[in-house]
Amino acid sequence: MRWSKSCIPTFKENPAEAEIPSHRLMLRAGLIRKLTSGVYTFLPLGFKVIKKIEGIVREEMDAIGCQEVLMPVLHPIEIYEESGRLGSFGPELFKLQDGRQRTFALGPTHEEVITMIARDDMKSYRTLPQCLYQILIKFRDEIRPRYGVVRAREFIMKDAYSFHQSAESLDETYRAMEGAYRRIIERCGLSYRIVEADSGYIGGDESHEFVVLAGSGESTILSCSCGYAVNIERAAGRELETPRGARSAGAFERVHTPGMTTVEQVSGFLSVTPREVVKTLLYRAGDRDVAILIPGDRELNDIKLVRMFDGEQVRFLDDGEIKRLTGGPVGFSGPVGLSAETAVYADNLVKGYDSMIVGANEADTHLRGVKAGRDFTIAKFEDLVWAREGDLCPKCGAPLTKSNGLEVGHIFKLGTKYSRAMNAEFLDEAGKSHPFIMGCYGFGISRMVAAAIEQLHDKDGIVWPQSIAPMPLIVLPVNSNDAEIRDTAYRLEEEFERCGIETLLDDRDLSPGIKFKDADLVGIPYRLTIGKKLKDGMVELLHRSSRRVEEIPVAEAVERTMERIKT
């Protein structure tokens, strides 16, 4: 492949619209171009990477016995009414009308379509289990597309669906899929974590996310050396069970805390650690007022709060409501003396307090030495705070570490959610009907391109792992006007191609400086430079990721380079 006649438009400046490295580098290295918000073209180098990743995914799917199919992009809207998913998708479902005013959706995933196939064509237990997959463009009307192909409105995904007679059979396929996903990401040369996850709008019983580690990734996870990992949104704050707060035998005392409304001010003034103070947060949940107690050094996780009230609307009380409910101003609320109708909930960590410092529901006053159970009643303990680095692993008790990453895969045990809703059943040995037990398994192909760049880049550009690089080798003649250099470069390119090594020849009439910078930017694993030393019969082979340079005789260039590429 010759650069001068290829569509590889690189540029030097950082595009203003790009917030994360992969977006920046994909634009600068000429991998993608934007058509409109959240919609991209993959140019030749970018598309080569897509095809490499697709190839690995396809091999691993086939290896565990999945069958490849191709389902339509255009879905009649009625199938979403039948599955009951129209509401849960909301505005993210792309809708359009045909010439006869019938409404269609552009497929976001294919649970409905595949469930209809199973309903019509897998009627007997004898045909089960089966797993079908496809690699196809999906559509999602992201409210705020960003980060390039990471949050795009149109993206390439591998999705697989499995059908089973029993939960055990589903579990077997689920584990096989987990193994296949591990191998895919490992073959792509990336480090990752497997994270217990929420099922979200897909629904179902068990689900795991595969997160490629990257500093700027939008998923934050806590993980342990024992292999445990969890999305921080779900992680429980868990600490060594040391008692908190001073031991207090007698009744609580009132302390004057003039103008001190924050934990930092109160703890500083009273010379105690912030964790000895307990924050009282007041909310309206449905039609009642509730008080939530959390340690002074923690933050409330609103996702957990909403989950605790199970669909009821939850909002902060405003200043006037707080004054009416507690009798005191904002910043001095506490659990002591609240009316019996105001239920007090507390985070699990509050169990560990001997005594606590809380607001007195009165201006400029706190209470010290307050005891739960004696001075007020806690209706219920729940996991309510954000977990953080240093919290303890629930599996082995070691401290968890925090990292960021990009979710590239997500596997779900769906159970019978779709088969029941869509009346998809098979007949068992006795001729009795049962709904199919299902699993579904997504893998973001275009997102994987971004994830690889996020994890593997340096200040000069992309550093592709060889397995998914657009090609393993770039041949770079430093001066295309020097006939000997130029002819050697052309000859070597032909020889490499003949040996099956895909090669990019930078035959552009540009300064060596620009060509070296571009080679670093596009990140091809090996660069063979043909320069001045050719007079002495030598060329130079550079390994992009280690920057290791070898001088090799031009006569051995093909053989030596191939050795490197193959190891």
Ligand SMILES: [Zn+2]
């Ligand atoms: Zn652990």
